[in-house]
Amino acid sequence: MDILQLVIVGMVVGSIIGLGAMGLTLTFGVLKFANFAHADLMTLGMYLAFFVIVDVGIVGGHVGPFSFGWGMIPAVLFAWGGVAAFTVGVDRFVFRPLRRRETDFLSIGIASLGVAIALQAVVQAIWGSAPLRYHSEIHRALTFAGGLKIKPDQILIIGLTLAMAVALYLLLHRTRLGTAMRATSDNAPLAEASGIDTERVRIATWVIASAMTAVAGVMFALQSQLRFDAGFEFLLLPMFAAVILGGIGNPWGALVGGLIVGISQELSTEWINTGFKPGVPFLLLILILIVRPRGLFGSETQWST
Amino acid sequence: MLPVDAFTSLAGEAPALLPPLITFGGSVNWTVGFLTTAAIFAIAALALNVQWGYTGTINFGVVAFFGVGAYTSALLTLDAPGEFESYVGGLELAIPIGWVGGMVAGGVLALLVGLPTLRLRDDFLAIATIGIATILRSIANAQEGLVNRARGLNGIPRPLEGFANDMGVDYDLVLLVLTSGVLLMVFLVVRGATASPWGRVLRAIRENEATAQSVGKMTTSYRIQSFVLGGALMGLAGAIFAHRIGTIAPDSFDNLTTFLVWTMVIVGGSGNNRGVMLGALVVGFVWFGLPLIQEELPDFLGTRVFMLRRIAIGLLIIAFVLTRPQGLLGEEPRVSRFAPRGDGGGGLWPTGLWSRIRGQPGGGAA
Amino acid sequence: MDALLDVHGLVKRFGGNYAVDGATFGVERGSITGMIGPNGAGKTTCFNCIAGSLVPDGGRVVYDGEDITGLPSYRVFRRGLTRTFQIPQELSAMTVLENLMVVPAEQAGERVVDSWLRPWRVAAQERSIAERAHEVLAEVDLTHEAQNYAGNLSGGQRKLLELARALMSEPGMILLDEPSAGVNPTLTRRLVEHIQGLRERFGITFFVIAHDMDFMQRLCERLIVMADGQVLVEGEPREVLENTEVQAAYLGSVTA
Known part of the structure; x- marks a missing residue:
C-alpha cells in the first residue's frame, strides 16, 4: 500500500510539474528559446494569489472540503493576469528586440536568466524570505480503503490539470488561434507568409502559457508552501525534464513527462535516501537524451499528436 | 540540520570576508579581501569564458564544479576525521596536491555531464546543468560518511600561513599575492589555449557547427575538451576558495555564485579573456560594494540591499545582452595569436604587443 | 569513362x-x-x-x-x-582570413597541449597556412577583405x-x-x-x-x-x- 500512496503523491506532484511544463513547452515551441525564467514566473503567480488572499484579505470562507475559500477564484485570475502582463511586457522590451535582431536563441536564453534572477529578488524583497501559506488551518486528508490518504486539494490539483490539458487541446485544435500557433511553431516565416500575424500569435502564446504557469504556481504553494526560491531549486529542472521527455513543443507530452517525473521522483524514496530525490529528474533527463533526444512523443514535425 | 553561516559562501549574503569600511585601515583590509575574492571569481570567469565565450556552450552549474573542486581539495588535505566527524579522505596531503585534485575533480565532473549532452542541441546541456548543483548539494547534505553532511568541513589548512608568520607579513596580503599569482597562471594557460588554432576551432563551432564539421573538425570532441578545461579551472577556483575560507558546507555553494560568474562574463565581454577579468572586478565591486552603503540608503532599500544587488545583476545581464552584447571589451577579430594581423605584423609572437605599446590602433575590438 | x-x-x-x-x-x-x-x-x-x-x-x-x-x-x-x-x-564573427585558416586538417595547434608547449611549431605552421589562405583569397579576388569579419561581406x-x-x-x-x-x-x-x-x-x-x-x-x-x-x-x-x-x-x- 505504501507504493500506491507514493504513486498518488507522485501523481499530484507530477500534475504540478506537468502543468508548468505545458506552459514551458508552449513558449519553447512557439518562441524557440528555452525560457529559464519560467519557474520564477510560477513563483510570481503563487505570490500574486497570496497578495489577493492574504494581503488584500479576500478569503471567502471555505469551499467544501478544500483548504481555501472562494477568494481563490479571484486570486487565481489575478495571478494569471499579473503573470500574463509581466511576460507580455518582458517580451515587448527584452525578447522581441532580440528576436528582431536575430540574436541567437542561446543569448535570448541568457537574457531570460537575467529576468529570473531579478524577478526572484523582487518577490523576495516584497514578500520576504520565510515560507508562507495561503491558509493556516489544518487540511484534513480523506482516508480510503486500505489506508490510502488523499487531501481534497490534491484531487483538485489532478482534476484541474487534466481539465486545463483538455482545454488547451481544444484551443490548439479547434480554434483559429490554435491553428495559427501550431503554424508559427512549425515554421514561423511560412506562417507569416500565409498571412498570420506571428507577433500577435507570440503575445497570445504568452497569455495562454501564463494561465498554466500561474495555476501551477498556486498548486505548488497549496501542495507545499510559497517559497521565493522555488524556481531554480525545485521546479526548473523537473519541468525541463518533462518538456524534453514529451518532445519540445508537445503539450500532452509535457503532461505525461511531468507525471513520469513526479511519480518516479516520489517512488524513488522507497529505495533511496530522500536527499537524492532531486537527482531523479536529472537522471531521467540524461536517459532520454541518450536514448531518444527528440522525446517520447516527439517526431520530426512538432505538435503532431 | 545545523545552521551554516551564510557568509561561508563566496557570493554570500553577508560579506564577513570583507570587513566594513570604518577606518582607513578598514578600507585597506576591505580592498585586500575584495581583490582576493575578485581574483577567485576571475579564475571561474576565465573558465566559463572557455565554455561560453569561445565555444558557445552554456553551463548553468558553475558552482557545482566550483564546489566539487573545493570539497576534493579539502578532503585531500584535511586531517583524518575526528570524533564527531565523518567524511572520506582526510589524507593530510600538501595543499598544491589538493588544488590539482580539485582541478581533476572539476574536469571529471565536466566529462560525466558533457559526454551524454554535448553531442546534442546547445540548449540541452544548459538544461542539464541547471540541476547539478542542487543535486550535489542535497547528496552532500544527505549522505552520511561522505563529506560530513551539513556540519561541513572545518580546519581546512591555509596556504603559506607558516611562511607569513615567519616573515611577519600580513597573511591577507600573502593570500592576495598567491591568489593573483594563480590567476596570472590561469590567464596564461587559457590564453595559450584559446588564442591558437585550437581556440579558432572552438570559435568556428560557436559560429556554425555544421560548417566546422564540413571542414573536417570533430566538433563533439572539441566541445568536450573545452567543457572539461573550463570545469577543471572552476574546480581550481573552488579549491582556492576552500583553503582561503577554512570552512565549507554544502550551503556554501549556492546558485548565486553561478549567476555572479555569468554576469561577470557577460558584462566583461564574452570571448575576451581580459574582458572577463575586468568583468570580475567591476561586477564584483558592485556586488560586494553595495552592502557598504547600506546605511546611506533609505530604509526601505537599506534593509533589502541583498535583494537589491541581485536585482541589479539580473538587470545588468538583460541590459548588456540588449544594448552591448559584446560586453565592456568586445572580443578581438583575430582568434589565433599566430595568425597575421590587420596591420601586417608577422605571425610569430603575440604581435599586437608592439603596436599597442606604440599606441597604434591594432586590429582591436570591434 | x-x-x-x-x-x-x-x-x-x-x-x-x-x-x-x-x-x-x-x-x-x-x-x-x-x-x-x-x-x-x-x-x-x-x-x-x-x-x-x-x-x-x-x-x-x-x-x-x-x-x-x-x-x-x-x-x-x-x-x-x-x-x-x-x-x-x-563564420560571421571571424575574419575572412581565419575562416580559411581553420580549414586545413591535422594542424599542430589544434591540440591544446601543442599550443601550450610547442608554440614555435604552431607558429611556423600558422605562417604556411596563412600563406596558403592568402593565395586562395587572391584566387577568388577577396584579398582586400582578408581582415574583415566574414559577417560583413556582401x-x-x-x-x-x-x-x-x-x-x-x-x-x-x-x-x-x-x-x-x-x-x-x-x-x-x-x-x-x-x-x-x-x-x-x-x-x-x-x-x-x-x-x-x-x-x-x-x-x-x-x-x-x-x-x-x-x-x-x-x-x-x-x-x-x-x-x-x-x-x-x-x-x-x-x-x-
Missing part, C-alpha cells in the same frame, strides 16, 4: 516520402558536371547524402574507388571531397568565400550547391571563369547544382537531370535541354 564519383541506387526517405528514389549516376574525373531538376526533385538531398550530412537509406556512394556511403561529413571531407552550402555558412562575396573555403582543403572534388543563386549577372560570369580556371589549373572536379539554366549551360560539359528522386536523362547540355521529357518536367513544375 573514369568516374571519380559513382552513385548507385541512392535512396533517402523523409517520413513516408522518397526524396531520392534510386538515383544512379557518375561524375567523371576532371569534369564540371551539373545537376538540374525542378524544385523537390531531390538534388540537395543527393548532395547531403554524398557529403555525409545525411545518411542514405539505401544505395552506394563510391568516391575515388572507395565506398564512402554513410560516412560522417568530417571523414568524407578528409578524403578530399568537400562541399559548399546553398545558403553561405560563413552576398556575392559570401559565395566566393564558400568557394575559397572549399579550395583551402586542396580537394579532389568540390560539390557546389547553388553557387549562382542570389548573385548578380556580372559576378555570375566571373564565377564561371573562376570555376573553369580552377579546373584547368588544379584539376579539381566540380559537381554543381543550380537552377539558372543559362549559367549551367555555360559552366558544365555534362548535365544530369533529376525528377521525382530519379535521374531522368544525362548528357551534354544542349541535347539534354532539347529533350522533350526534360521540357515536360520543367513545364510541369511551372504549372504545378
